[in-house]
Amino acid sequence: MATTATDETTIEQFREGIRGTLIRPDDAEYDDTRTIYNGMIDKHPGLIVQCANVGDVIVAVNFARENDFDTAIRSGGHSGPGLSLVDDGLVIDLSEMTGIRVDPDERTVRVEPGCTWGDVDYATHAFGLATVSGVISTTGVSGLTLGGGHGYLTRKYGLTIDNLLSADVVLADGRLVHASEDENPDLFWALRGGGGNFGVVVSFEYELHPVDTVTAGPLFWPIEELETTMRWYREWLPQAPEDVYAFYLVAEVPGDPFPPEIHGEKVCGLMWCCLGSEEQTEEMFQTARDVAEPLFEHVGEMPYPALQSMFDDLYPPGEQWYWKGDFVRELFDEAIEVHKRHAEMPTPKSTMHLYPIDGAAHDVGSDETAWNARDANWSMVIVGVDPDPENDGKIIKWARDYWHDLHPHTVGGSYINFMMEEGKDRIQATYGDNYERLREVKAEYDPDNFFHVNQNIEPAN
Secondary structure (H helix, E strand, C coil): CCCCHHHHHHHHHHHHCCCCEEECCCCCCHHHHCCCCCCCCCCCCCEEEECCCHHHHHHHHHHHHHCCCCEEEECCCCCCCCCCCCCCCEEEECCCCCCEEEECCCCEEEECCCCEHHHHHHHHHCCCEECCCCCCCCCEHHHHHHHCCCCCCHHHHCCHHHHEEEEEEECCCCCEEEEECCCCHHHHHHHCCCHHHCCEEEEEEEECEECCEEEEEEEEEEHHHHHHHHHHHHHHHHHCCCCEEEEEEEEECCCCCCCHHHCCCEEEEEEEEECCCHHHHHHHHHHHHHHCCCCEECCEEEEHHHHHCCCCCCCCCCCEEEEEEEEECCCCHHHHHHHHHCCCCCCCCCEEEEEECCHHHHHCCCCCCCCCCCCCCEEEEEEEEECCHHHHHHHHHHHHHHHHHHHHHCCCCCCHHHCCCCCHHHHHHHHHHHHHHHHHHHHHHCCCCCCCCCCCCCCCC
16 A cells, blocks of 8 residues: 555545545554454555445445555454455455344345444344344354355245345445345345345345244264265255254364263264254154264254354354365265265364255256356355464364365355355356356456456356
8 A cells, every 4th residue: 555645635635535444554443443354364454444335345445446445345354265355455444333223114225335244143033033144143244145045944935145135235336236136136135145246235234034933953973974975965865844943063062052971973964953843844854863873962952043153152253264165966975985085183173064055045946046056055165263373274274175175076066155265166066057248247347357256256248
């Protein structure tokens, strides 16, 4: 960033033109503000603007464009590769924009981009309603939604983007536009899975569903049962009622809240979320118990927000994270052998999850939204996690080796929120037949690729 007197004058004019806060490297709050969820990320922006409202976002976009700043957009700050920050450039920080309005009669909620899913769950649960989100409540709504979004309600109600009704977007030229099926439909199509490539979304409108109390919790088997249980799971899950959700996991049992006698045990297992009747739910649980005797089980009724926040304490902000992901259509025998081979976690919090993306998510065509993997059954993530930076090399190597050996048995692309910075080929593989259309929409709404600090889609020529 330049430091001439003229530049200082321009920056001061920028500061005076916003209602929010402009933060610079010498400011006391700078280090806290540039810290995000993944402690492995250590970027140093030249400016951070904490926007108070949509007007601030428009001013910030115009300032960055006119002064040639690389620009990153931050909402919840959960970007694994740290794409919510940028060295030397401008960060448009939306975390102070946290308004929520629930319409219980229409079963909709309008959400500002600084909200976390915990904020949304709290607001909607008061009316016995919810929409589809992830599995950690501190995740921001913006990044999860724009990447596609999947979670405990996906088999019943689809992806997060399948529940997105509209969005308000500040474009690269500073205009504010509305995107829906009826207004700027090409932009609306691209926002549903295309990431942060097309503008700054300043308002999301979601459809809500009657979700109040769920039957949920973990079931662990000894790791020696991985082959038996994963073979069963691959056949059972696609045939299970859509009211039943269970992601498969490979992990090491952490400390509290689990009983001391199983701390440190290597396990495979399921994380349940069931919306159906007590009889249906118990039948599903018993089917899993009959496959192999559980080492541990703690399943019961709970408010949906309690399930959504269950992993928050286990995975607090500031730890070291390294992601690798892929879409999975079938769990081949060869893939199960790979899972067995890599099931020795490098650190207690490292894990592998297979998140179901079938059921209602299959009811939408692959060309109806930017998300292309409508024929995949799982979104897999391999994640190395540890609080100690000294273990970075260990968790990175484990995740890469595990992924490398599994990749030939997958669809090829990945949920973009489970990718580090992995290059153009991976992005193109993720969007498949939708990639060229995304490039055309990008050329229409951001022809100069102003929004490029993301899983970037270059505009068509």
